[in-house]
Amino acid sequence: MKKWNEDNIPDLNNKVAIITGGNTGLGYQISLELARKNAKIVMACRTKEKGLKAIQAIEKTLNKKINYEVICLDLTDINSIKEFADAFKQKHKQLDILVNNAGVVSLKEYQVTKDGIEMHMATNHLGHFALTGLLLPQIKQSPNARVVTMSSGGYLFASLDFDDMNWEKREYDRVKCYGASKLANLLFMVELDRLFKRHNYSAVSVGAHPGLSATKGQKGRAEGWFYKAMAQPVKIGALPALMGATAENVEGKTYFGPRWFIRGYPKPSKLKEIVFDETQAKSLWEFSEKKTGVNYEF
Numbered sequence: 004m005k006k007w008n009e010d011n012i013p014d015l016n017n018k019v020a021i022i023t024g025g026n027t028g029l030g031y032q033i034s035l036e037l038a039r040k041n042a043k044i045v046m047a048c049r050t051k052e053k054g055l056k057a058i059q060a061i062e063k064t065l066n067k068k069i070n071y072e073v074i075c076l077d078l079t080d081i082n083s084i085k086e087f088a089d090a091f092k093q094k095h096k097q098l099d100i101l102v103n104n105a106g107v108v109s110l111k112e113y114q115v116t117k118d119g120i121e122m123h124m125a126t127n128h129l130g131h132f133a134l135t136g137l138l139l140p141q142i143k144q145s146p147n148a149r150v151v152t153m154s155s156g157g158y159l160f161a162s163l164d165f166d167d168m169n170w171e172k173r174e175y176d177r178v179k180c181y182g183a184s185k186l187a188n189l190l191f192m193v194e195l196d197r198l199f200k201r202h203n204y205s206a207v208s209v210g211a212h213p214g215l216s217a218t219k220g221q222k223g224r225a226e227g228w229f230y231k232a233m234a235q236p237v238k239i240g241a242l243p244a245l246m247g248a249t250a251e252n253v254e255g256k257t258y259f260g261p262r263w264f265i266r267g268y269p270k271p272s273k274l275k276e277i278v279f280d281e282t283q284a285k286s287l288w289e290f291s292e293k294k295t296g297v298n299y300e301f
Contacts, residue, residue, distance in 0.1 A: 006268040008242060012249045015042035019097055019145075020248070021138075023047045023076060023131065024105025026057035029153070029213055032241035033102055035061045037248070038069040042100065047076040047087060078105055078130025079116040081295055088137035098141035100248045103131035103152040106184075113175040120294060121169045127184035132191060133295040143301075148206035151247040152192040154258070155212045156265070157182035159275060163190075165286050187287055189258070189274065194284040196255035202301035207255035209247040212272075213240035214261035235266040243269040 020037050024030035025046035038044050038061055046054045054073030062069055074090050077083035091098075106127040114122040120129065135142075135150060142148045161182030167173055170180055189210050196208035214235060243259035246269045256279075260272040277283065292298055 007246050007250065007270070008268060009036045009039070009238075009245065012036060012040045012245060013251075015040040015099075015249070018042045018099040019045065019095055020100035020102065021045040021047055021091070021098060022102045022104055023078065023134070025102075026053045029237060029241050029244065030102070030104045031057055031061075032237050033104060033244055033248075035064060036241065036245055037100065038071070039065055040249075041070075043070040043072070045072045045074060045091065045095075047074055047105070049075065049077055051075055076105075076134075078134070079118075079120075079122070079125045081118075081133060081297075084130060084133045084295075085137065088134065091138065092141065095141055097145040097148075098138055099145045099148050101135065101138065101142065101148070101150045102244055102248060103135065103150070103188075104244065105130075106153065107181075109177040109181045111177060113170065113180075115169070119169070121180065123180050123184040124168060124187065127181075128187035128191060129291055129295055131188070132291045133297040135195065136295075136297040136299045139299060139301065142206050143204055146205050148204075149248050149253070150192075150195060150206060150208045151244050152188050152195075152208070152210050153212065153244060154185045154188040154192070154210050155181075156214075156260075158185040158189055158278075161186040162277075163187065163283065163287065165290060168290060186277070189278045190280070190284045190287050191291070192258075193256050193278055194281075194288060197281075197284075198299065198301060199255065204301070207253060209253060209255065210258040210274075211243040211247045211269075212258070212260045213243060214263075214265040214267070235261070239266070239268070245269075 020042045022034045025034040026048040048054045076087040116125045192210040199206050247259045258272045258274050261267040
């Protein structure tokens with residue numbers, strides 16, 4: 004099978020793409036490659052200054068002016084998410100590509116948001132759940148739109164305890180806590196695609212994971228000889244998400260990852276059965292609606 008890379012991305016002129024955390028790491032690389040193929044980049048990040056700095060770097064790398072917007076977004080703050088969605092809706096009727104990329108990785112200390120929600124679940128899952136739900140009108144208006152939700156191999160060792168989603172009864176375990184948020188990402192991804200089909204949307208929902216990539220988040224938890232020997236460049240780590248966002252004939256519920264799990268060019272990857280558990284998905288959906296106050300209106 005021929006290696007899929009950034010050269011396979013088609014021209015994306017007149018396409019609008021939102022990338023959360025688009026100013027750094029994998030998000031930056033995804034933004035750069037989509038901009039290279041002429042998509043309008045809506046960079047969602049915490050400060051306008053960081054976003055504009057990233058845009059300048061992209062334009063310097065590509066040696067061209069790009070079509071872009073920077074809109075501030077804090078995924079741990081529902082008011083910020085609503086303000087982002089409102090600002091986007093004022094200017095755009097379409098959303099062709101949504102890459103739910105931003106996240107936190109295995110935080111050393113237990114942290115909660117200002118609303119008291121555990122930080123991994125709040126940032127990695129709940130923020131993206133709310134954002135996607137608020138942008139449904141634009142997704143519906145875009146033929147064959149793609150929603151790409153980033154996960155990781157951490158989901159393989161995780162479970163969801165709906166009686167203690169906030170890790171108040173259990174001793175905090177940063178690996179399991181992070182893994183739970185990544186499992187939530189995939190349950191959400193699959194359920195979203197079910198709902199797209201049920202409500203006759205042409206959009207598809209897919210997942211992606213970067214393997215072991217040389218990002219700041221990975222470096223923070225994987226120092227040592229193994230990491231230095233095995234971590235692949237961010238440019239390669241971004242390819243699974245780009246494949247999910249742009250490849251031809253992509254089917255919903257597909258999970259893209261490196262060929263050899265932690266490294267390599269992208270391909271569809273097999274998912275554990277738990278990801279397709281509709282009972283778990285329903286419980287997660289109800290939890291997510293309750294915590295965010297966002298109800299999906301198809």
